[in-house]
Amino acid sequence: MQTHARPYRSVLYIPGSKARALEKAQTLPTDAIIFDLEDAVTPEEKPAARALLAQTLSEADYGARARIVRINGFDTPWGRDDAAAFVGAKVDAILIPKVSTAADLQAVADVIPGLPLWAMLETALGMLNAAEIAAHPRLQGMVMGTNDLAKELGSRFRPDRLALQAGLGLCLLAARAHSRIIIDGVYNAFKDAEGLRVECDQGRDMGFDGKTLIHPDQLAVANAAFAPSEAEVDLARRQIAAFDEAQAAGLGVAVVDGKIVENLHIVTARQTLAKAGAIAAMGNS
Numbered sequence: 001m002q003t004h005a006r007p008y009r010s011v012l013y014i015p016g017s018k019a020r021a022l023e024k025a026q027t028l029p030t031d032a033i034i035f036d037l038e039d040a041v042t043p044e045e046k047p048a049a050r051a052l053l054a055q056t057l058s059e060a061d062y063g064a065r066a067r068i069v070r071i072n073g074f075d076t077p078w079g080r081d082d083a084a085a086f087v088g089a090k091v092d093a094i095l096i097p098k099v100s101t102a103a104d105l106q107a108v109a110d111v112i113p114g115l116p117l118w119a120m121l122e123t124a125l126g127m128l129n130a131a132e133i134a135a136h137p138r139l140q141g142m143v144m145g146t147n148d149l150a151k152e153l154g155s156r157f158r159p160d161r162l163a164l165q166a167g168l169g170l171c172l173l174a175a176r177a178h179s180r181i182i183i184d185g186v187y188n189a190f191k192d193a194e195g196l197r198v199e200c201d202q203g204r205d206m207g208f209d210g211k212t213l214i215h216p217d218q219l220a221v222a223n224a225a226f227a228p229s230e231a232e233v234d235l236a237r238r239q240i241a242a243f244d245e246a247q248a249a250g251l252g253v254a255v256v257d258g259k260i261v262e263n264l265h266i267v268t269a270r271q272t273l274a275k276a277g278a279i280a281a282m283g284n285s
């Protein structure tokens with residue numbers, strides 16, 4: 001598990017063209033927002049959405065929520081103008097769609113100095129190049145684009161996401177090897193809370209930091225699934241106490257609930273407590 005200064009349990013997409021949704025998000029319990037100029041915005045609306053978003057971000061207060069802008073690709077008519085519009089803006093990161101190589105990232109890095117970059121991992125080539133993408137020095141986070149990936153693979157939806165597992169696993173390995181944030185893909189059936197819960201639990205079990213979402217009704221499920229449970233916090237505290245006691249007695253191993261606790265488990269326990277603390281500080285239940 002990786003801990004970061006802020007939680008990313010819930011990462012809500014908001015179409016940059018929807019003024020009401022942009023306003024509403026200022027009060028929603030989401031850890032981060034992706035302000036989208038790509039797939040959620042029609043070609044006809046793109047220039048107006050870019051202007052609305054730039055204006056909104058200069059005025060609105062999104063509090064502690066991370067503000068990430070998803071621009072269009074540089075192989076489209078809008079990508080370069082999107083990038084130019086957010087240089088120096090009040091945003092935490094720029095998210096680049098369909099990143100397939102480290103060179104795709106570098107092209108954006110060259111025109112946006114300073115700001116952290118995030119990459120959508122959603123092409124077959126991106127899966128195969130996940131390691132070089134994650135290693136890019138400007139990269140901070142990775143987002144799985146499971147719709148585009150399924151489209152490229154020709155795979156069908158399955159609740160267990162069998163066809164996507166290889167790609168999800170490759171990207172997760174790459175993110176962890178380079179200490180990057182990594183967020184799971186969206187669950188399209190936004191009225192199916194139980195299906196979302198199952199997919200969130202799968203993502204959390206695999207090691208993702210959180211889930212991208214498309215509707216406010218999905219927030220509570222993701223926030224619960226990706227937060228340490230009370231039982232996990234309690235166990236972490238007891239492991240740390242037992243290990244401290246063992247060390248004071250000159251031992252390198254403790255036993256808690258019939259299981260050994262070594263140094264490496266203490267690293268995880270401390271990360272669990274740090275994550276719980278960061279969530280409490282954020283104020284989103």
Ligand SMILES: CC(C)(COP(=O)(O)OP(=O)(O)OC[C@H]1O[C@@H](n2cnc3c(N)ncnc32)[C@H](O)[C@@H]1OP(=O)(O)O)[C@@H](O)C(=O)NCCC(=O)NCCSC(=O)C[C@H](O)C(=O)O
Pocket residue numbers: 012013014015020021022024025036039040120122144145146147148149185186190214215216
């Ligand atoms: C999915 C939706 C089109 C549903 O819209 P709608 O029917 O209007 O929803 P509701 O009437 O239930 O909305 C209720 C209120 O909630 C607000 N709302 C809705 N969605 C959002 C949102 N995403 N963020 C903030 N607020 C939202 C409405 O304004 C209503 O407010 P109120 O007036 O107070 O009642 C719609 O939810 C939507 O457009 N979702 C986002 C879709 C999107 O961003 N898609 C692109 C990202 S996913 C993707 O690209 C995946 C990736 O690249 C891949 O390859 O997998």
Ligand SMILES: [Mg+2]
Pocket residue numbers: 039097120122145147148
């Ligand atoms: Mg996509």
